[in-house]
Amino acid sequence: MKSLIVELLKSGTVITDGSWGTQLQDKGLGMNECPDSWNLTHPDKVEEVARSYVDAGSKLILTNTFRSNRIALKGFDLADKVKEINKAGVEISKLAAGNKAHVFASIGPSGKMLMMGDVSEEQLYDVFKEQADAIKEAGADGIVIETMSDLAEAKIVLRAAKQTELPVVVSMAFDSGKDKGFTYMGHSPEEVAKELTDAGADVIGANCGQGIEGFANICKRLKISTNLPIWIKPNAGLPEINNNKATYTTTAKDFSEYIPALLDSGADFIGGCCGTNPGFIKEIKKVINNK
Secondary structure (H helix, E strand, C coil): CCHHHHHHHCCCCEECCCCCHHHHHHCCCCCCCCHHHHHHHCHHHHHHHHHHHHHHCCCEECCCCCCCCHHHHHCCCCHHHHHHHHHHHHHHHHHHHCCCCEEEEEECCCCCCHHHCCCCHHHHHHHHHHHHHHHHHHCCCEEEEEEECCHHHHHHHHHHHHCCCCCEEEEECEEECHHHCEECCCCCHHHHHHHHHHHCCCEEEEEEEEEHHHHHHHHHHHHCCCCCCEEEEEECCCCEEECCEEECCCCHHHHHCCHHHHHHCCCCEECCCCCCCHHHHHHHHHHHHHC
């Protein structure tokens, strides 16, 4: 385990941040716009999101780089901006974090399916190495590979990220099967924990996919299957689509009522994913401080 992870955990459970996408939408991001492009076109708005989480109590924040790999950016005609967008994303979060929080850069999935032959393993490695190298060069403290549904892809991204020698978190989305206890590709928490531990992750976990009520069980299953710290970032429930906009009905107070169960299940890093905001982070902080 990297020394920074050890240092972060010395003070107990680490509070991370909440959603970026839904927060940027509230600031005017269009439905068909690339959120990551705002690092270049609206850096002030992106910084507002990052700073709001630091002010709410996050000790570790992410970056607006979830889609900043060459394959995903190609869909927005931005494939030539990989380095520029990742660099700006890291710099914006670092500016907001100051000396109050650490910055782990977000890497999301490619959007292509290995098993369908949409892309090769070698191509995926090269794509994610390009992103990871840009993140490293920009000065991020670590990397979070998140919302992964394919364990094979997650391990390729992990290999690309590990060559930076930064701490690497790998977080899967469990949203399918019995009790939503499996990834879309059918991977169980136990399988994920074993394979990612063997592959050299520093932290493993779960994010997105479902509301917080299902995460204590996922956390427990991950915890008993690895000796690594566990990262948990649930959604604020599942979205309802109204007027082409996703809305989430789980309140920050409702969300916070499940935090004790996550702590009891062994969560080491806790934050929120889609639909959460700085108010959720404040409520998480209250619960953890009173534990």
